[in-house]
Amino acid sequence: MSCWDTIADYGLRSLGYGERLLPRSDFTLCQQFTLIGSGLLWNIYFGVVALLSGFVLATALALGKASASPWFRKPAEWTIFVFRGSPLFIQFFFAYFLFLSLKGQVDGLDALTSAWLGAAVVLFLNTAAYSGEIFYGALLSVPKGEVEAADAYGMAGWTRFRRVIWPTMLRLAWPAYTNEAIFLFHATTLVFFSGFPASRQQGDALYYASYFADKTFNPFVPYPILAGYFILLTLVIIALMGLIGRRLNRHLPAAQATARRPRRFALLFR
């Protein structure tokens, strides 16, 4: 069987297309590359969904935490505290048990116990909390002068936020937010590893890597393949986030934009 056949058979195996049974014997490198790559689709799915949805909630959390009213501040603070203060690993475990007990009592929540929704919800809340804290920090550092300038132009409320505060906040937060995005994608490997069961042998990259490690009894091939895929993924994320970051900074003189670069190294990760 040529490698192309293998790719045709297993390229979308993680989504349930192609061969029903996983390879059982005579494992080839091509099979390992194909299946682990196929599993990577799940990592990308979880990462993208959580990042996009988490972005919205993160903005809300940051505003809530900076709010003067305790009705907004307290819930935001506690959400951020709970999700940042505990290991994601345990959040997955705990969320799975919680979803299971919810499932029995409330109708319409059945899908929560499957990974595609349940794990996405956990990752969404988790990344929202981390990004929320980053945005909150950035929000506090928005220069007073910019806000005053907005006032002088007669902007207020939503307009002022959308056109002045929010873009500046994003610009300041971007290096740290890039780090958060990288870590989020790395964290997606925990989905099938703890808590959420893999159904019909459809799992993420780590699931297939450990499948091969189990079957070939040799961890030295599949895990480095997995690592290679993730390094590539990380580079893609850095490139994409860099593009957006450059757009956010496009009004700044070039020298000033580059002068900011060292900050990227010192910033937040988890």
Place this chain on the structure above:
Amino acid sequence: MFSYCADPDTLEGLRWLSCYLTTGKHLSFYWAFGTVLLLLAVTAPVALLFGFGGAVAARSRVAPLAWFGKGYIALVRGVPDIAFFLFFVIALDQGIEWLRHQAKCPDWDQPIRQGNDFVVCAEAKMPLSTSAQWVHEVYGFWLAVFTFAIVFGAFAANVLFGAMRAVPRAQIETGEAYGMTRAQIFRRILVPQMWVYALPGLSNLWMVLIKASPLLFLLGVEDIVYWARELGSTKTPQFTDYPHGDWRMWYFLFLLVFYLGFTRVSEIALDRLMRRLTHGQATLGGGAGRAGMTEAGPP
């Protein structure tokens, strides 16, 4: 533990609970908390050391050394830590045994890899298969420490690298004006000055390290997650004196509370330290320089 625990079937309520929570298994669970704390306490300085080495290498003027430092930082940070843990410990273990094998058994004529088996001579085994169980435990613990330190060393290197660059250029120029050598500048100006810039990143790293500790069981150390899963699972009356249903949720809730408490305490302590270090320093402590670096939490 208590005298009245001899016949748990007759017990009820609090008395039953007091017996249940003091079984040998539960004591191992409580010990596991100690193991986790000890691992964190040992790993943090070791990782910092690795990080320092990595940062110095990455800054080096010798190109291969700089590549090595930057490669180390990029490689380890680019890979999910869990993937790293899954094969690194076995690789490390075999690597150590292979080196010992080369040193101790030069006359060995059989291949080391026999099919899937990794075979070294008995004297090269780490630890020796005749050694006591606690030696195996201690060895496993140190392997875990080392693995954690390598991973978190890369992150620490990244922070320190940034912190060294953040030291104001003027400070270094002043040193040069005094005629200090490069090594003197590094020792007397750069290193003492960089800590205040590194501290936010390092305290963040400490939080990350705490939250990575449940991955310990991947490294073969029986940690609190292992025990919580084992203790919480359904117990049928045939195999235990304390049968119960699926209690994993409660055990994990307990772990969640433990971690929340632990990170909160660390946060407060680090905040105090930061305030003290920035006291009188010409940085924006609390201002823009710390954007996004303060840990979250209700005040």
Place this chain on the structure above:
Amino acid sequence: MKTLILSSAVLALTAGAALAESHMQTVRLGTEGAYPPYNFLNDAGEVDGFEREVGDEVCARAELTCEWVTNDWDSIIPNLVSGNYDTIIAGMSITDERDEVIDFTQNYLPPAPSAYVAASEEVDVMGDVVAAQTTTIQAGHVADSGAALLEFATPEEAVAAVRNGEAEAVFADKDFLVPIVEASGGELVFVGEDVSLGNGIGIGLRESDGELRETLDAAIQSMKDDGSLNELILKWFGEDAQTF
């Protein structure tokens, strides 16, 4: 993934201990500790169960010093192969697939049936969602059967999946399921027919450990011959269990 350690049980060998001491070899026995009645951790946190007693007896007869080590099921073979312990005695069925990588002694338990357990009798074990422990022969069988396989890291979680409705049925060793079904008070029932998989359960060893294999083989044979193995089987698996 180094050795997980719970209870270090150095066995005090009674007969002829002093005599054999000079050539007594230390053998580390790897087990899972989460698969009653085969092996589990008792309330004191020590390895207990059928395999604990078999292992101790085999070691006594082979005049070996044995230590028990627990390790997660999914990495139990890699850790054996890389030498973190010397044997696997964890309810592991002898299969061709495993035999290619490691060696087995003769079986100390005859081929045991695997069975489906569900919450109701009407479940179609060939078509519905069936839970199993990852990398077991049962998981392989379910994947082949056409049912939708749902995999869990421990057998305990696989059973829990049936209780909470995640899966319609669980497929596992019957001997593991019997006490669970009995304790469930009618909540769980056996469905479908029993399936016989594998060639019985044996002690797994590295392929390069031929000598140890022979020693253990002889000890198991002597336990089979004098009937003490059958006694242990009946003690742990009930009067109806298959014996040698």
